[in-house]
Structures are given as C-alpha cells and as structure tokens.
Amino acid sequence: MIYLDNSATSFPKPPQVIAAVNEYMTKVGININRGTYSLSYLAEDLVYETRELLADFFNYENPDNVIFTRSVTESLNTLLFGLLKDGDHVVVSSLEHNAVMRPLNALKSRGISFDRAACDNDGNLDLADFIIKIQKNTRAVVMTHASNVCGTVLDLAAVGAICRANNIFFIVDTAQSAGSIPIDMKSLQADALAFTAHKGLLAPQGLGGFIVNDRLNAELKPFIYGGTGSISHLEEQPEFMPDKFESGTMNLPAIYGLNAALKYIKTTSLQQIYAHENKLTGLLLDGLQEINGISVIGRHDLLWRTACVSLTVSGKDMGEVAHDIGNSAGIMVRCGIHCSPSAHKALGTYPDGTIRISIGSFNNKQDIKACLDYFNALMK
Numbered sequence: 001m002i003y004l005d006n007s008a009t010s011f012p013k014p015p016q017v018i019a020a021v022n023e024y025m026t027k028v029g030i031n032i033n034r035g036t037y038s039l040s041y042l043a044e045d046l047v048y049e050t051r052e053l054l055a056d057f058f059n060y061e062n063p064d065n066v067i068f069t070r071s072v073t074e075s076l077n078t079l080l081f082g083l084l085k086d087g088d089h090v091v092v093s094s095l096e097h098n099a100v101m102r103p104l105n106a107l108k109s110r111g112i113s114f115d116r117a118a119c120d121n122d123g124n125l126d127l128a129d130f131i132i133k134i135q136k137n138t139r140a141v142v143m144t145h146a147s148n149v150c151g152t153v154l155d156l157a158a159v160g161a162i163c164r165a166n167n168i169f170f171i172v173d174t175a176q177s178a179g180s181i182p183i184d185m186k187s188l189q190a191d192a193l194a195f196t197a198h199k200g201l202l203a204p205q206g207l208g209g210f211i212v213n214d215r216l217n218a219e220l221k222p223f224i225y226g227g228t229g230s231i232s233h234l235e236e237q238p239e240f241m242p243d244k245f246e247s248g249t250m251n252l253p254a255i256y257g258l259n260a261a262l263k264y265i266k267t268t269s270l271q272q273i274y275a276h277e278n279k280l281t282g283l284l285l286d287g288l289q290e291i292n293g294i295s296v297i298g299r300h301d302l303l304w305r306t307a308c309v310s311l312t313v314s315g316k317d318m319g320e321v322a323h324d325i326g327n328s329a330g331i332m333v334r335c336g337i338h339c340s341p342s343a344h345k346a347l348g349t350y351p352d353g354t355i356r357i358s359i360g361s362f363n364n365k366q367d368i369k370a371c372l373d374y375f376n377a378l379m380k
C-alpha cells in the first residue's frame with residue numbers, strides 16, 4: 001500500500017513518536033496539575049518542554065502563550081468565538097477550510113460579517129482585492145498559510161504587514177504548512193497561529209493548539225470553561241496563561257508524541273523535509289503534465305507551494321478514479337471537496353472537486369512512479 005493522503009493526516013509516524021506514546025501509556029499514565037506525586041511533575045515538565053519546543057519552532061518568545069486544544073478546528077473556534085463581537089467584520093482568503101468558514105457562518109447570528117479576498121485560478125492571493133475588502137470595522141483577518149486543496153502558499157508576510165498597519169488582528173491557520181515549510185510568527189506579524197499535531201507535525205491525532213500574543217490575548221475570552229487543576233478553590237476560570245484556555249484533562253499521550261515529533265523534525269531539519277517533499281512534488285507535477293486529459297489544479301511550478309497536488313481527470317468520475325487507484329494499485333489518495341467548498345469555487349473545481357495527492361516526508365520516488373504509472377495507464 002502507498003499512502004499519499006498526508007494532507008488529511010500524516011502516515012507513518014516516526015518510530016520515536018510511537019515510542020514516546022508507548023512510554024507515556026506504559027510508564028507514566030497519570031494526569032498533570034492534579035497530583036503531588038513525582039510522576040505527575042515529570043509529565044508536567046514534559047508538557048512545558050513541548051510548549052518550549054513549539055514556541056521555538058514557530059519563533060515566539062513566551063511558552064506560556066502556547067495553548068493545547070484537541071485540534072486546529074478547536075483552536076480556530078476558540079480564537080473566533082473568543083474575540084468577535086456584534087458589529088465586527090472579518091476578512092478571509094477564498095481558499096479557507098470549513099474549520100474557518102463554518103464558525104464564521106455560525107457567528108453571523110451574533111452580528112459578525114465577513115468577506116473573502118479573491119484568489120486566482122492557481123490559488124494566489126489577490127492582495128489588491130484583500131485591501132479593498134478591509135472595512136472600518138474589520139477586527140480580524142483569518143487566513144490559511146497553505147491551501148489544503150491545491151497546496152498554494154499564501155503571501156502572509158504581506159498580509160501581516162497590512163493587518164499591523166491597520167490595527168487588525170491577524171490569525172493564521174497553519175494546518176497545511178506546519179512541519180512542511182518554516183513558519184515564523186514574528187516575520188508574518190501574526191497575532192495568533194493555530195496548529196494541528198497530526199499532519200506535518202507528525203504527531204498523533206486529537207491534539208492541536210494555538211500561540212497567541214499578549215495583544216490579542218488581552219481581548220480574548222475562553223471558549224471552554226472548567227477544571228484546570230489550578231486555583232481549585234475558585235469557581236471562576238483562571239485568567240493566567242496557559243490555564244485560561246486549557247480546561248479539562250489533556251491528551252497527554254499525544255503531547256508525548258508531539259514532543260518526540262518536534263525533536264525528530266529538528267534533528268532531521270525542516271529544510272531537509274521541505275527539500276525532499278519538494279523534489280517528489282516536482283517529479284509528480286512533471287509526470288502529470290505529460291498525461292493527456294489530466295489537469296493539475298493550482299501552481300504548476302515548485303514556488304509558493306507545498307507537496308499537496310490536486311488534479312482533475314477529463315471524462316472520468318473522480319470518485320471512481322480515487323476508488324480504483326486504491327483498489328487496483330494500492331494507492332491511497334483523497335477525492336472530492338476536502339472540506340473546502342470556498343477553495344473549489346475559487347479554483348473553478350466546484351462542485352465536482354478534485355483528486356488530491358499529498359506527499360509526506362516518508363514517501364519516496366517509487367511511490368510517485370507508481371502513481372504516475374497508474375494515471376498513464378488510465379489515460380491510454
């Protein structure tokens with residue numbers, strides 16, 4: 001079997017990650033912030049070290065502002081519901097995932113409105129249109145760093161500079177970029193970065209988080225309230241970080257896994273992971289473009305893109321092709337809308353969607369060749 005659905009979730013995970021989860025499950029197993037025994041302190045230290053690793057990874061100075069959630073979806077909900085009030089306006093790109101679009105549509109009933117900045121057929125953000133969409137009451141800009149449909153990377157440094165100049169909060173969804181391309185919260189001038197552990201960060205599912213700066217945090221209300229293990233004699237939510245946003249028992253097995261994954265990425269080097277994925281993406285793009293009847297959706301070059309490649313197949317049903325490639329060639333890809341109807345409308349592939357081939361750090365040239373062989377045979 002060949003796994004080429006890494007934009008959905010990365011697989012396999014590094015052995016170090018599996019070992020770390022196993023270590024927690026077999027040798028630690030306890031909760032943190034609630035026990036006075038030494039194992040509890042050991043796990044607490046590891047959780048704090050993971051905050052430090054994340055702060056370092058995304059270039060933010062204060063690990064206390066690194067918050068763990070269940071997913072990037074929960075992080076984005078926390079940021080949007082915690083910040084926005086009646087009368088606020090938001091600008092998003094037209095490539096957003098439903099993790100952004102569904103909360104924003106739900107927030108309409110609370111008097112919050114939004115506009116989409118246009119992206120061209122290759123997914124490149126139209127900065128002039130973005131500027132036009134900013135209104136006097138624009139409180140936040142929320143954008144994905146990279147499209148989960150076509151892999152195009154948005155020029156978020158330019159967006160961040162415009163947000164800062166206009167005193168607008170800038171929130172970045174790094175679901176498709178973290179672990180694949182370097183991300184620097186400072187140079188993007190982002191006020192918050194939302195991340196998920198199970199994709200490019202190579203950790204288990206059920207864990208995500210966000211980093212928020214003090215400027216945005218001062219305006220942010222918690223989304224989930226409950227026990228934190230701290231100031232337990234009070235019935236009010238703590239206001240200090242990270243407890244303000246971390247109610248309920250944490251996913252400690254996944255945090256152990258993420259700790260090992262971040263160390264793995266650091267040792268391997270993100271540049272090397274990027275170079276490897278980029279090289280394979282080049283092979284795939286070159287091969288696909290030689291096949292009659294296959295159209296690559298999004299950028300055809302290797303600039304401003306991740307290793308997520310979408311295509312359409314002329315005269316064939318995309319669902320049937322995706323099913324067949326799995327059954328006959330053992331290749332796992334995804335078809336359809338990928339939870340991003342907005343992106344497909346921008347890219348011209350709505351409502352049929354695309355077949356998405358997403359390369360990960362453990363794929364190799366043979367995987368790409370097998371995939372190209374399948375499409376060559378299909379279109380003969």
Ligand SMILES: Cc1ncc(COP(=O)(O)O)c(C=O)c1O
Nearest residue numbers: 071072073097099144148175196
């Ligand atoms: C751009 C983007 N944002 C958000 C998400 C949601 O991720 P999760 O399911 O880990 O919350 C995804 C997942 O596919 C994504 O690609």
